[in-house]
Amino acid sequence: MSQPTSAISPVRSADFAEWYQQVVRAAELAEPSDVRGCMVIKPWGYGLWENIQHTLDGMFKATGHKNAYFPLFIPLSYLAKEAEHVEGFAKECAVVTHHRLEAGPDGSLRPAPSSQLTEPLVIRPTSETIIGATYAKWVQSYRDLPILINQWANVVRWEMRPRVFLRTAEFLWQEGHTAHETQEEAVEETNRMLGVYETFAREHLALPVYTGEKSAGERFPGAVQTLCIEAMVQDRKAVQAGTSHFLGQNFAKASDIKFVSRTNTQEFAWTTSWGVSTRLIGTLIMAHGDDDGVILPPRVATAHVVILPVVPKEETRAAVLEAAHALAAKLRATRYHGDPIRVEVDARDVNGGTKNWEWIKKGAPLRVEIGPRDLEKGTVAVARRDRAHKEKTFPTHSAFLETVGGILDDIQATLLARATAYRDENTVRIDTKEDFYAYFTAKNPDKPEIHGGFALAHWNGSAEVEAKIKEDLKVTIRCIPTPGQIPGAEEPGRCVITGEPSARRVLFAKSY
RNA sequence: CGGGGUGUAGCUUAGCUUGGUAGAGCGCCUGGUUUGGGACCAGGAGGUCGUAGGUUCAAAUCCUAUCGCCCCGACCA
Numbered sequence: 042m043s044q045p046t047s048a049i050s051p052v053r054s055a056d057f058a059e060w061y062q063q064v065v066r067a068a069e070l071a072e073p074s075d076v077r078g079c080m081v082i083k084p085w086g087y088g089l090w091e092n093i094q095h096t097l098d099g100m101f102k103a104t105g106h107k108n109a110y111f112p113l114f115i116p117l118s119y120l121a122k123e124a125e126h127v128e129g130f131a132k133e134c135a136v137v138t139h140h141r142l143e144a145g146p147d148g149s150l151r152p153a154p155s156s157q158l159t160e161p162l163v164i165r166p167t168s169e170t171i172i173g174a175t176y177a178k179w180v181q182s183y184r185d186l187p188i189l190i191n192q193w194a195n196v197v198r199w200e201m202r203p204r205v206f207l208r209t210a211e212f213l214w215q216e217g218h219t220a221h222e223t224q225e226e227a228v229e230e231t232n233r234m235l236g237v238y239e240t241f242a243r244e245h246l247a248l249p250v251y252t253g254e255k256s257a258g259e260r261f262p263g264a265v266q267t268l269c270i271e272a273m274v275q276d277r278k279a280v281q282a283g284t285s286h287f288l289g290q291n292f293a294k295a296s297d298i299k300f301v302s303r304t305n306t307q308e309f310a311w312t313t314s315w316g317v318s319t320r321l322i323g324t325l326i327m328a329h330g331d332d333d334g335v336i337l338p339p340r341v342a343t344a345h346v347v348i349l350p351v352v353p354k355e356e357t358r359a360a361v362l363e364a365a366h367a368l369a370a371k372l373r374a375t376r377y378h379g380d381p382i383r384v385e386v387d388a389r390d391v392n393g394g395t396k397n398w399e400w401i402k403k404g405a406p407l408r409v410e411i412g413p414r415d416l417e418k419g420t421v422a423v424a425r426r427d428r429a430h431k432e433k434t435f436p437t438h439s440a441f442l443e444t445v446g447g448i449l450d451d452i453q454a455t456l457l458a459r460a461t462a463y464r465d466e467n468t469v470r471i472d473t474k475e476d477f478y479a480y481f482t483a484k485n486p487d488k489p490e491i492h493g494g495f496a497l498a499h500w501n502g503s504a505e506v507e508a509k510i511k512e513d514l515k516v517t518i519r520c521i522p523t524p525g526q527i528p529g530a531e532e533p534g535r536c537v538i539t540g541e542p543s544a545r546r547v548l549f550a551k552s553y
Numbered sequence: 554c555g556g557g558g559u560g561u562a563g564c565u566u567a568g569c570u571u572g573g574u575a576g577a578g579c580g581c582c583u584g585g586u587u588u589g590g591g592a593c594c595a596g597g598a599g600g601u602c603g604u605a606g607g608u609u610c611a612a613a614u615c616c617u618a619u620c621g622c623c624c625c626g627a628c629c630a
Contacts, residue, residue, distance in 0.1 A: 048591085058624095066564095077621085132628065167630090201554085201628060208629065261630095269630095281630060318630050353588050394590030401591095412589055422589075433589095553629095 047332035048402050057276040057491060064326055065205050067402040068335040078203035078210030085403055088343025089322050090213060094193060096245055097215065100237050106189045106217060111172050114162035119170040122295035129262025130166045133199040137162040164197045169314055172218045173296030180300045180310060183222045191217040206323030207553050214318035220298055220310040227311035231287040234315040235268040238283035246325050247338040247456035248272045249464055250282060251548060253520025258507050265289035271519045271548065273464040274327035277494040279519045279550035282324050285315035328460050334402030336426050338456050339449035344385045346372055347405040351393055351412030362388055365411050368438060377446045401430055406452050427455045467494030477537050481514040495550050497527065499543035501536035510538065519548045
């Protein structure tokens, strides 16, 4: 039977959105649930989240933060305290209005009218308001500051158009919420956490990201300043992969977080909030996957090494399995960046080729085969997910154990290099309106091919131009890049649309 | 919430125009042959054709309503 040339159909270039869904399914990362917009995260996908959590949590602790947990339900009135905030989130809130069910006249279950809540509860779309209300009680004096807290939680935003991992109605995230004595300190915190995200994305997810500030139009509702990291995925769209907000005194005023200062005056605290979500997993898939499935960066991979026992003859089964488990034990006793190497032994009684392809689709960084011939020679067959699927090396067990960490680092570096090259190839400077429109317009409007990318262009700073570009091309300002990050971006020029003077280039792209 | 499309086994689907009471591939189960590879052979399980009405001797097929899903908008980590 002839096999397709790639494991995933359609391929990326044919239909990227469909490719993405097929990869998520084939890799057993997640599946749609019966609840619209919500996903079931399967073990292979949840393992990624656990590793992301583990590493980020360490980075948060290392920068002085502690974890806590706040309620899922937010009184409706809390949300209303900050005008822009409620405006931004009101349209996508799930609301709890009753606390009991009963049988209705037709016998079906319904909320009991007598159990209606006096004040509806909103399921948190984000927790600024309820955490702010709590901080208000905790803060009396400048001596109570700063408060540096993070929570790992789920939130709900009733999105119109969900997409697994990238935009689901319920998602997992972390949200840091800090309160400070001075503006300088809060701004410094906002920048520090953006730096943590940038480092994490680059070193662990192998995602090169641009850091920068959102334009007023793209800012978090209620924030003074929104910083972000922007990644490019393989249809050249941008994904906002993490955000860090300087909230000024807006939420402190709304929640009454005030303290007596060193000079005995009443002051409002300066607050920040910052978060990343399970969206990172979607970004990772879209950035690194190929036409055979997902490719997991080793630093976050659910398993680093999958051992595939090859059992051509029944009489060798016991010996092969024993050797597989022995190698697994030795690998688990080996450390990779401080943690034990994560190993799976796939001893299922499934055709070897089928099994091999399953792990290719799932993106395990290393596949290690052990069969009778390897037992005789004392070797294993090692295949890397970032190389052709037939390419194998045959080290001895001890040589493999010595080099496995280096190989994993090499895969990690390869993924980062590939993603960086892809992003750089598709990041262009554009200086005329014609070029700008051509760049972001598909040649085949009926079935748009992958086109566009990141455009660095001058902008007159007006919301009108921003809105016009969004309306015409669905292109938005992803960020005003952090100064010094992109050579020449801070040289003055003329707005690509209006020709008016502009102090610097900003980053434009279509986005998820 | 607007505009378009669609709903048949776990998945992909044929049949619908020209009504007669379901067929395939993949997957799954069993047995066998294989085995450094997503193999082959044989057998088997699984569908009241989204739901509710209607027309008819007879509805997956025609009509009406309703719900779900997909795509395109508005919204968005």
